Amino acid sequence: MHPTSTPPPCPFPDCRPTPSAGSSRRPTVIRHSLLRTQRGPRQRWRCRACGGTFTANHGTPYHRLRSSPARFDRAVNMIVEGMCQAAAARTEGISVSTLRRWTERAAQFAREFHDRTIRNVEPIEIQIDELRGHGRKKDDRLFVFASLVVSPRLWIANTVGRRTRRSCRLILRETRNRCAAVGRRALIVTDPFKFYAPEVRKTWGRTSLHAESGKIIRRNRIVRVNNELVWGTEEQLEEVLERCEDSKQVNTSFVERLNLTMRRSLACLHRRTSSAARDAQTLGQKIDLLQCYYNFVRPHGSLKFGREVRTPAQQAGLVSRRLRLRDIFMAFRPWARVPWIVDEGVRKAWGARDVCPDNNT
Numbered sequence: 001m002h003p004t005s006t007p008p009p010c011p012f013p014d015c016r017p018t019p020s021a022g023s024s025r026r027p028t029v030i031r032h033s034l035l036r037t038q039r040g041p042r043q044r045w046r047c048r049a050c051g052g053t054f055t056a057n058h059g060t061p062y063h064r065l066r067s068s069p070a071r072f073d074r075a076v077n078m079i080v081e082g083m084c085q086a087a088a089a090r091t092e093g094i095s096v097s098t099l100r101r102w103t104e105r106a107a108q109f110a111r112e113f114h115d116r117t118i119r120n121v122e123p124i125e126i127q128i129d130e131l132r133g134h135g136r137k138k139d140d141r142l143f144v145f146a147s148l149v150v151s152p153r154l155w156i157a158n159t160v161g162r163r164t165r166r167s168c169r170l171i172l173r174e175t176r177n178r179c180a181a182v183g184r185r186a187l188i189v190t191d192p193f194k195f196y197a198p199e200v201r202k203t204w205g206r207t208s209l210h211a212e213s214g215k216i217i218r219r220n221r222i223v224r225v226n227n228e229l230v231w232g233t234e235e236q237l238e239e240v241l242e243r244c245e246d247s248k249q250v251n252t253s254f255v256e257r258l259n260l261t262m263r264r265s266l267a268c269l270h271r272r273t274s275s276a277a278r279d280a281q282t283l284g285q286k287i288d289l290l291q292c293y294y295n296f297v298r299p300h301g302s303l304k305f306g307r308e309v310r311t312p313a314q315q316a317g318l319v320s321r322r323l324r325l326r327d328i329f330m331a332f333r334p335w336a337r338v339p340w341i342v343d344e345g346v347r348k349a350w351g352a353r354d355v356c357p358d359n360n361t
């Protein structure tokens, strides 16, 4: 049982504490009862203003979970570290359907966390690429589109679907929405898929430079790389490349490296695997979960600074430390404090949550 001497504030959004409820000696939120769980009793609180009852896990994925949060975190962790569902379920001693439910729940929270925290990114170079996965049927092709801000290695957007104009539009729009309005042009590098050029122009317009990097492959070998500037001038390209610390020329190698990480991190994307993604929706959920894990939890091999290995979100200046899955999920408690969020705009997105109303007076 958690040390629960100070009652948390009421989490229900409709609750308007009346002056009489709060001003008396007794706090608005009081101990209610002990909730019996398999892991022992847990304190349940009751709000005297609205009558609602809740526990410390209110609003998080651990709410009403019949296992321990630690087990939930471990199982989710296995999924994003490349273990197949059946193996992860066996290791944790839970059923596959439970694990599926947990993954779905975790993905939903990861998506929301990502939505609120990946904002105001100031990109110099963005690389976009797609990765082919497969569904249950042999010719059921699913593509994962990913966009990466190169210098912090931040994976800012993903789209799962067919390789169509719509997917190109979605990935570019999401990427645009997560970036700050920057004065200088950002370099966007994609492969020569025909729909990128019109969609980049539409979504980014004059705030971007667009280059395509195509590979000519014969017998599984790259024989030539064709780099072409589609939108913008050579001088502008030179100026951007000078500011980039990572690329000396147009390339898509950083996003391709991300693709490899994705392949190795999800069992359904492994090569020659027997596990397959059920459908676009399930794959999308796993990708959302992986994206959050990649940006906030997993230390990135190329972000080593002495002994410290940073995460992409840390490097991008969005959070001040490496997070754990627990930090991410617990941030959803309505009274959670999130001092590790650095970026001003992101803090606003979490609302006034950082300011914990004092309920004891």
Ligand SMILES: [Zn+2]
Binding pocket: 010, 011, 012, 015, 016, 047, 048, 049, 050, 051, 052
């Ligand atoms: Zn209340």
